[in-house]
Amino acid sequence: xxxxxxxxxxxxxxxxxxxxxxxxSLDLHEGRFTxxxxxxxxxxxxxxxxxxxxxxxxxxxxxxxxxxxxxxxxERGVVFQSDTLLPWQTVQENVAFGLRLxxxxxxxxxxRAREYLALTGLQDYADxxxxxxxxxxxxxxxxARALAVDPRFLLLDEPLGxxxxxxxxxxxxxxxxxxxxxxxxxxxxTHSVEEALFLATDLVLLRARPxxxxxxxxxxxxxxxxxxxxxxxxxxxxxxxxxxxxxxxxLLHPQAHHDSREDAVLEDTLA
Numbered sequence: 001x002x003x004x005x006x007x008x009x010x011x012x013x014x015x016x017x018x019x020x021x022x023x024x025s026l027d028l029h030e031g032r033f034t035x036x037x038x039x040x041x042x043x044x045x046x047x048x049x050x051x052x053x054x055x056x057x058x059x060x061x062x063x064x065x066x067x068x069x070x071x072x073x074x075e076r077g078v079v080f081q082s083d084t085l086l087p088w089q090t091v092q093e094n095v096a097f098g099l100r101l102x103x104x105x106x107x108x109x110x111x112r113a114r115e116y117l118a119l120t121g122l123q124d125y126a127d128x129x130x131x132x133x134x135x136x137x138x139x140x141x142x143x144a145r146a147l148a149v150d151p152r153f154l155l156l157d158e159p160l161g162x163x164x165x166x167x168x169x170x171x172x173x174x175x176x177x178x179x180x181x182x183x184x185x186x187x188x189x190t191h192s193v194e195e196a197l198f199l200a201t202d203l204v205l206l207r208a209r210p211x212x213x214x215x216x217x218x219x220x221x222x223x224x225x226x227x228x229x230x231x232x233x234x235x236x237x238x239x240x241x242x243x244x245x246x247x248x249x250x251l252l253h254p255q256a257h258h259d260s261r262e263d264a265v266l267e268d269t270l271a
Contacts (some may be wrong), residue, residue, distance in 0.1 A: 002028040002051060002069075002153060002185075007060035008210075009046055020046045022210040023060070030152055030185040033176075033222055035200035037190055039251055043211025044189040045157060051187060052078050052155050077146035081158045083138040085130050091141055092117065092126040098149040116144040119181055120174065136167040140174060147182060156188035160195065172198055173231055180226040193247050197221055197240060198231070205247065207254060214250070 004026045010017035020043045028034050028051070036044050049055050050062055053071040062069045064076075072078075085094050095116055096109035104112070117123045120140040130138065139159050146154055156175075160168045172195055179186055190196050196203055199222050207214040221234050234240060 001030070002064050002187075003062075003066075004047075004050070004057075005061045005063075007050065007057040007062055009043070009050065009055070010058045017058075019210040021050075021057075022212050024212050026204065026213060026216075028153065028185055028187055031183050032201045033179050033186045033188070033199055034202040034204060035188045035190060035196045036204045036206060037193060037196040037247070037251070038206030038211065038214075039208050039254065040191070042206040042208035044206060047206075047211065048078075048155055048157050048187065048189055051153075052076055074149060075152045076155055077149060077151035077153070078155045079139070079142045079146050079157065079159045081161050083135075083142045085138060085141055085145075087130045089130070090126065091122060091128050091130065091133070094130065094141055095144045095148050097145060102149065112148050113144075116148045119147065119178060120144045134167070135163050136171050139163070139171060143175075143178060147178070147184070151184070153185040153187060156186065158189055158191070161191065168192075168195070169231065173225070175199060176222050176225050179222070193244055193251070194235065197244055197247070198225070198235060203247075205250065214254075 004024055007021060007024045008019065009021040010019045012018075024047070036047060038044055046055070050057060051069070053069045053073060053076070056062075064073075086097065089097070092110070092113045096113040099109040099112055114123065114126060117126055120143055122137065122140055122144065125133065125137065130141070133141065142159070143154075160171050163171060175186075176199060188199065197219060200219050201222060203217045203219055205214045205217075206212065221237075221240060224234055225231055
């Protein structure tokens with residue numbers, strides 16, 4: 001389990017430090033698909049960089065299995081919004097790149113790379129050049145490369161943000177298929193409410209300036225897709241539509257939502 005305990009992050013500023021995250025606590029579990037959503041500037045990418053070990057908290061503790069996160073590690077694979085693939089290598093060579101750095105033999109690398117190309121539906125493109133692939137296929141190569149080194153958690157930094165609408169929907173389905181088949185813990189940030197609802201088993205809504213957890217919801221829409229229900233059926237479900245509108249309202253009018261919650265708490269207390 002990855003655990004964040006009362007984590008705060010502040011960047012140096014000209015007049016005073018800029019506080020990006022404040023007193024944020026969150027648990028990430030293996031086998032769960034955690035998606036974070038929030039308005040621009042709420043600290044989503046900072047949160048991912050913290051979990052990845054690219055930066056350290058100003059206060060609080062980030063740990064994995066109760067061991068403080070001191071930097072990047074093999075148990076956490078990262079996929080960025082841009083694919084960061086090596087254009088002079090084939091698809092299979094890109095997927096096997098981390099395995100090569102780990103010292104595996106060419107035969108071991110080939111078997112492992114082809115296993116994850118099959119998992120991501122790219123088995124017929126092993127010898128293709130990167131420039132021959134579409135944007136969605138390139139992101140699937142990035143996903144296969146991250147999976148090939150067998151991390152316990154995948155950290156996805158808006159991996160679908162640059163894709164066209166149709167490809168993005170197809171990639172959402174690919175992500176859920178990979179999640180179900182691999183059993184990995186996945187942490188993803190996105191700006192799309194519909195995407196977040198469809199993918200997440202645990203949906204985290206962040207409030208902004210500074211970023212802190214507003215709510216965590218356990219959802220079952222992605223599990224329904226993994227069990228065989230169609231994506232269109234799920235996304236047109238009245239419960240899905242109602243929750244999408246509710247969260248959009250929270251994101252568009254965060255202060256009003258916060259005030260109404262405080263009023264509800266006060267009423268409960270007085271009652």
